[in-house]
Amino acid sequence: MSEVLLSGTNLGKAFGSTPALDSADLSVRRGEIVAVMGPSGSGKSTLLHCLAGIVTPDTGVVLFEGRELSSMSDKARSALRRGEFGFVFQFGQLVPELSCVENVALPLRLGGAKRKAAEATAREWLARLQVEDIAAKRPSEVSGGQGQRVAVARALVTGPKVIFADEPTGALDSLSGEQVMRLLVGTAKETGAAVVLVTHEARVAAYSDREVVVRDGRTRHVELVP
Amino acid sequence: MSIGHALLGLLETGPRHGYDLKRVYDERFGQDRPLAYGQVYSTLSRLLRNGLVVESGIEAGGGPERKRYAITDAGVTDVGAWLVTPENPQIYLNSALYTKVVLALMSGRDAEVVLDTQRAAHLKAMRELTARKRDGDLADQLICDHALFHLEADLRWLELTAARLNELREQVAG
Ligand SMILES: Nc1ncnc2c1ncn2[C@@H]1O[C@H](COP(=O)(O)OP(=O)(O)OP(=O)(O)O)[C@@H](O)[C@H]1O
Ligand SMILES: [Mg+2]
Numbered sequence: 083m084s085e086v087l088l089s090g091t092n093l094g095k096a097f098g099s100t101p102a103l104d105s106a107d108l109s110v111r112r113g114e115i116v117a118v119m120g121p122s123g124s125g126k127s128t129l130l131h132c133l134a135g136i137v138t139p140d141t142g143v144v145l146f147e148g149r150e151l152s153s154m155s156d157k158a159r160s161a162l163r164r165g166e167f168g169f170v171f172q173f174g175q176l177v178p179e180l181s182c183v184e185n186v187a188l189p190l191r192l193g194g195a196k197r198k199a200a201e202a203t204a205r206e207w208l209a210r211l212q213v214e215d216i217a218a219k220r221p222s223e224v225s226g227g228q229g230q231r232v233a234v235a236r237a238l239v240t241g242p243k244v245i246f247a248d249e250p251t252g253a254l255d256s257l258s259g260e261q262v263m264r265l266l267v268g269t270a271k272e273t274g275a276a277v278v279l280v281t282h283e284a285r286v287a288a289y290s291d292r293e294v295v296v297r298d299g300r301t302r303h304v305e306l307v308p
Numbered sequence: 309m310s311i312g313h314a315l316l317g318l319l320e321t322g323p324r325h326g327y328d329l330k331r332v333y334d335e336r337f338g339q340d341r342p343l344a345y346g347q348v349y350s351t352l353s354r355l356l357r358n359g360l361v362v363e364s365g366i367e368a369g370g371g372p373e374r375k376r377y378a379i380t381d382a383g384v385t386d387v388g389a390w391l392v393t394p395e396n397p398q399i400y401l402n403s404a405l406y407t408k409v410v411l412a413l414m415s416g417r418d419a420e421v422v423l424d425t426q427r428a429a430h431l432k433a434m435r436e437l438t439a440r441k442r443d444g445d446l447a448d449q450l451i452c453d454h455a456l457f458h459l460e461a462d463l464r465w466l467e468l469t470a471a472r473l474n475e476l477r478e479q480v481a482g
Pocket of ligand 2: 126
C-alpha cells in the first residue's frame with residue numbers, strides 16, 4: 083500500500099455557534115479514490131474545504147506531503163492549491179465569459195503558460211473527456227453533463243496530485259452522471275491523481291476505492307471483517 | 309423468472325437444439341446462474357406436452373440432446389401474453405435489517421454499528437458491480453445497473469433509519 087499523501091487529523095470547525103466538524107480524521111494515499119458520504123449538513127463539504135486548505139480548521143492538523151497547510155503563508159497555500167490540487171463542484175463553476183477551451187486553459191495561464199500552448203493542452207484534455215466538439219462554446223451553451231466534463235478537464239489540466247470533487251454529479255441525471263464518474267475516475271487513475279469525492283449517492287461512491295461516512299461532523303471508518 | 313417462457317421466446321427466432329437453447333440462454337440471461345441441462349430438458353418436455361413446442365427433426369443417434377424444437381402458434385400466443393403481463397413488484401416488508409436494528413436497540417447495543425457494517429457490505433458489492441460494468445458490454449451494464457439500483461434503494465433506507473435512530477430508540481424503549 084502506498085504512502086499517505088494527504089491527511090486531516092482531529093479536525094474541528096464551527097461557524098459561529100454552529101458546529102460543522104468534530105474531531106474528524108481522513109487520510110488519502112497517492113492515487114486513491116476516497117468517497118466521503120453522509121447526510122446533508124453532516125460536514126462533508128467542510129471536511130473537503132479543510133483538506134484543500136480553503137477553510138482553516140479550528141482544531142487539528144492537515145498535512146499534504148508532510149507539510150502542514152495551516153503553517154504555510156497564504157501565498158504558498160494558494161500556489162499549492164493551484165499547482166497540486168484540482169477542484170470539481172456540483173455546478174461546474176466555469177467562468178461564463180470564457181469559452182470551454184479557455185476555461186480549461188485558465189489554470190495553466192494562471193501558472194504562467196503562453197496562451198497557444200495552454201489552449202493546445204486544454205484541447206487535448208477536452209478530447210480525453212470526449213467534449214472536444216464544444217471547445218469554442220460558452221458554458222451557458224452546453225449541457226450540464228458536458229459542463230461537468232469541462233470542469234473535470236480543467237481540474238486535471240495542471241496534473242494535480244489530488245482532485246477535490248464535491249457532488250460532481252449532483253445536478254446530473256443517472257446516465258450523464260455515470261459518464262462523468264467514469265471519465266473522472268478513469269483519468270484520475272491514468273494520471274495517478276488521488277480523488278476526494280464528496281457524494282451522498284451510493285452509486286457514485288461505488289466508483290471509489292474506499293468510503294468514509296460523516297455524521298454530525300464526525301467521521302466513521304468501518305473495516306469489514308473479510 | 310419463468311424459464312419456460314424465456315426458452316419459448318428464444319425459440320420464436322427459429323428452431324433450436326436443447327443444448328443450443330441452453331447456450332443462448334446462458335449467454336444472454338444466465339449471468340451468474342447458468343441453466344442446468346436437466347432443467348432445460350424437463351422444461352422442454354413440459355412445453356411439448358402443452359403443445360407450445362413440437363419436435364422438428366432428430367439427428368441420427370437419438371437421445372434428447374439431438375432433438376430440435378420449434379415453437380407452435382399456441383407457443384407464440386403464450387409468449388406474447390407473458391411479455392405484456394407485468395412481473396409482480398417485489399415488496400420487501402420483511403426486512404432482516406430492520407429486525408437487527410430493533411433488537412440492537414432493545415438490548416442496548418450500538419445500532420449504528422449494525423447500519424455501518426451493512427453499508428460497508430453493500431458498498432463492497434456495489435463496487436464489484438461497478439467494476440464489472442466498466443469492463444462489460446451493454447448487456448452487462450444494464451443487468452448490473454438493475455442490481456445497483458436495488459442495492460442503492462437499501463442504502464437509502466439505511467441512511468434514513470440512521471437519521472431516525474434516536475427516535476426509534478425512544479419508541480423501542482417506550
Ligand atoms: N460558511 C458557513 N457559514 C455558516 N455555517 C456553515 C458554513 N458552511 C457550513 N456551515 C454549517 O456547517 C454544517 C456542515 O455543513 P457542510 O456544508 O459541511 O455539510 P454537507 O455535509 O456538505 O451538507 P450537504 O450534503 O447539504 O452539502 C451545517 O450545519 C452548515 O449549515
Ligand atoms: Mg456539501
